[in-house]
Amino acid sequence: MTATPAGTDVAARAVTAATRAPLGQRLRGRQNQNLWFWVFVGPFVIGLIVFIYIPILWSIYLSFFEAVNTVTPSKFVGVGNYLDMMRDSAFRSSLWTFIVFAAFIVPTTFALSLLTAFLVARTKVMQTFFRSVFFLPTACSYVVAALIWKMSIFAGVPSGMVNAAIGVVGHDAIPFLSVTKPPWYWLVIVTARLWLQVGFYMILFLAALQRISPTLYEAASIDGANAWQQFRYITLPQLRPTSAAVLLLLLINAFQAFDEFFNILSTFGQYPPYARPPLVYLYYVALGQGQDFGHGSAGAVILTLVIALSALVFNRFFSLRGED
Amino acid sequence: MAVVDRSPRARVATAIRYAALILGAILFLIPFYLLLRNALMSERDLGSPQWYWVPPSWHPENFTAIFNDPALPMARSLVNSVAIAIVQTLGVLILSGLAGYGLARIPYRWSNAVFYLITATLLIPAAVTFVPSFVLVSTLGWISTLRGLIIPGLFQALATFLFRQFFLGFPKEIEEAAFLDGLGYWGTFWRVVVPNSYGFAAAIGTITFIGSWNAFLWPLVIGREQTTWTVQIALSTFLTAQSVDLSHLFAAALVAIAPLLLMFLFLQRWIVEGVERTGMGGD
Numbered sequence: 001m002t003a004t005p006a007g008t009d010v011a012a013r014a015v016t017a018a019t020r021a022p023l024g025q026r027l028r029g030r031q032n033q034n035l036w037f038w039v040f041v042g043p044f045v046i047g048l049i050v051f052i053y054i055p056i057l058w059s060i061y062l063s064f065f066e067a068v069n070t071v072t073p074s075k076f077v078g079v080g081n082y083l084d085m086m087r088d089s090a091f092r093s094s095l096w097t098f099i100v101f102a103a104f105i106v107p108t109t110f111a112l113s114l115l116t117a118f119l120v121a122r123t124k125v126m127q128t129f130f131r132s133v134f135f136l137p138t139a140c141s142y143v144v145a146a147l148i149w150k151m152s153i154f155a156g157v158p159s160g161m162v163n164a165a166i167g168v169v170g171h172d173a174i175p176f177l178s179v180t181k182p183p184w185y186w187l188v189i190v191t192a193r194l195w196l197q198v199g200f201y202m203i204l205f206l207a208a209l210q211r212i213s214p215t216l217y218e219a220a221s222i223d224g225a226n227a228w229q230q231f232r233y234i235t236l237p238q239l240r241p242t243s244a245a246v247l248l249l250l251l252i253n254a255f256q257a258f259d260e261f262f263n264i265l266s267t268f269g270q271y272p273p274y275a276r277p278p279l280v281y282l283y284y285v286a287l288g289q290g291q292d293f294g295h296g297s298a299g300a301v302i303l304t305l306v307i308a309l310s311a312l313v314f315n316r317f318f319s320l321r322g323e324d
Numbered sequence: 325m326a327v328v329d330r331s332p333r334a335r336v337a338t339a340i341r342y343a344a345l346i347l348g349a350i351l352f353l354i355p356f357y358l359l360l361r362n363a364l365m366s367e368r369d370l371g372s373p374q375w376y377w378v379p380p381s382w383h384p385e386n387f388t389a390i391f392n393d394p395a396l397p398m399a400r401s402l403v404n405s406v407a408i409a410i411v412q413t414l415g416v417l418i419l420s421g422l423a424g425y426g427l428a429r430i431p432y433r434w435s436n437a438v439f440y441l442i443t444a445t446l447l448i449p450a451a452v453t454f455v456p457s458f459v460l461v462s463t464l465g466w467i468s469t470l471r472g473l474i475i476p477g478l479f480q481a482l483a484t485f486l487f488r489q490f491f492l493g494f495p496k497e498i499e500e501a502a503f504l505d506g507l508g509y510w511g512t513f514w515r516v517v518v519p520n521s522y523g524f525a526a527a528i529g530t531i532t533f534i535g536s537w538n539a540f541l542w543p544l545v546i547g548r549e550q551t552t553w554t555v556q557i558a559l560s561t562f563l564t565a566q567s568v569d570l571s572h573l574f575a576a577a578l579v580a581i582a583p584l585l586l587m588f589l590f591l592q593r594w595i596v597e598g599v600e601r602t603g604m605g606g607d
Contacts, residue, residue: 036509040426044419047479052445059456071459119345133349139584141538143556144577147563152358164375204603259540266564286455287545300455
């Protein structure tokens with residue numbers, strides 16, 4: 001009579017099947033459970049199928065066709081779009097941009113958020129204040145951060161904050177966003193992302209630190225373990241699951257980077273030909289002037305495979321390291 | 325840990341720790357300060373090579389100017405952003421709440437299969453589906469419409485997954501009592517389960533609201549006409565085109581993040597819980 005455990009449901013189904021109840025009754029299930037299940041879950045599942053599954057399948061279909069400005073193509077090109085994408089040096093360079101970007105931003109964000117979590121966790125005075133300050137940028141959008149970074153902190157004119165500071169020591173203003181040698185724009189992009197993301201992951205690490213049982217530390221200090229040993233043999237191992245999850249999230253987020261690149265680097269509606277991560281590239285191929293859905297879809301499929309593969313490799317690597 | 329270490333070495337360590345925290349806090353607050361400062365400065369002072377930590381003159385009229393600037397559709401894009409974020413938040417809570425409850429509590433032969441169908445989409449990075457979703461939405465003729473901006477974002481597998489986990493841990497006794505009173509699944513959910521889940525819903529809701537308010541790529545590709553711009557798109561358009569006064573742009577940006585800053589001041593507890601839950605996948 002209650003929210004039934006699975007066992008009685010099986011029994012009830014066996015009875016229903018044996019007595020061959022009318023079809024309608026069998027579809028509705030005991031106490032109309034089947035009906036109620038779909039009343040609760042149906043709307044969500046239908047939306048998921050319509051707005052996620054169908055587009056993905058459709059997109060895979062489009063990737064084998066020549067589909068410029070149309071979503072009902074007729075010219076089958078096989079793996080032609082895929083080969084074009086692999087041969088396209090701009091596409092390959094967008095993958096390279098992602099690798100360079102991820103290789104820097106993932107470990108740096110990880111280290112800084114872990115460090116702030118440790119600092120905040122061990123602080124007694126004004127802990128809430130410090131936590132809030134580091135967490136506050138999470139409220140900021142990438143667009144707003146891009147505005148502050150591009151137009152105020154790293155503005156390429158003498159009125160920019162950094163240029164004003166180096167002007168004090170007699171250095172000429174650096175045009176941060178309009179030179180590629182050296183590539184100053186990376187400094188602008190990664191610092192903006194660090195500011196936006198560190199607080200979010202700090203919260204995850206803080207939660208993980210709070211979950212470590214104090215008795216572990218008590219036992220260790222009775223056994224004479226010093227602060228470093230406690231950190232090395234208690235804190236770090238206890239943080240492993242969180243660390244793995246954070247690294248994976250950071251990797252996926254770096255892969256999806258778009259907002260700050262788009263807003264910091266494009267000027268007067270033009271995006272420079274360099275520093276195009278995969279999504280920026282796809283945006284211009286599939287949705288820009290081209291509306292080339294065939295190549296865009298092929299690119300999306302390749303990117304999905306790349307990210308799935310790197311997540312897989314990452315997981316494998318991490319679970320192997322976990323053995324010791 | 326229980327004994328407070330008062331050795332000189334420990335004191336030096338504490339001092340270094342606080343110095344690092346204070347330095348970090350200053351660095352993290354500077355961008356907010358610049359946003360505020362620039363929003364209140366005149367265009368001329370903002371472009372002057374002389375750096376001002378404190379502006380030579382204050383210009384709060386920038387905030388009224390942005391609502392009167394015909395080039396900057398500020399009011400319209402704020403209304404759009406509010407409407408989209410509220411409808412999306414409520415929609416996600418209702419759809420994922422119902423689905424999560426059904427998956428957690430209603431016995432059904434294919435329940436597990438449906439659950440896998442839902443969680444499989446968690447493995448696909450959202451950004452990869454943007455080309456296919458755009459194709460679908462343009463086929464439906466939903467480009468530059470509010471429904472094109474709102475509806476595809478209503479089906480969040482992560483929220484459903486988290487609601488399911490939450491309801492699995494919900495004390496069964498309360499529901500059983502309600503069931504015995506003849507409330508059925510629907511009545512039990514709305515009258516007993518929902519009133520006891522406000523805290524969890526607040527955590528998921530605040531995170532959904534923030535994500536929706538700050539969303540950029542989807543509104544960029546769907547909200548092409550000015551009438552469907554969100555506040556992020558309006559800011560971005562003028563940032564990349566550089567066609568309005570910079571001080572006005574900063575004033576507009578401050579208005580754009582004000583709702584979220586207020587949320588962080590008053591609802592931080594739920595936001596933190598939401599971050600912990602969504603970040604760790606309900607761990």
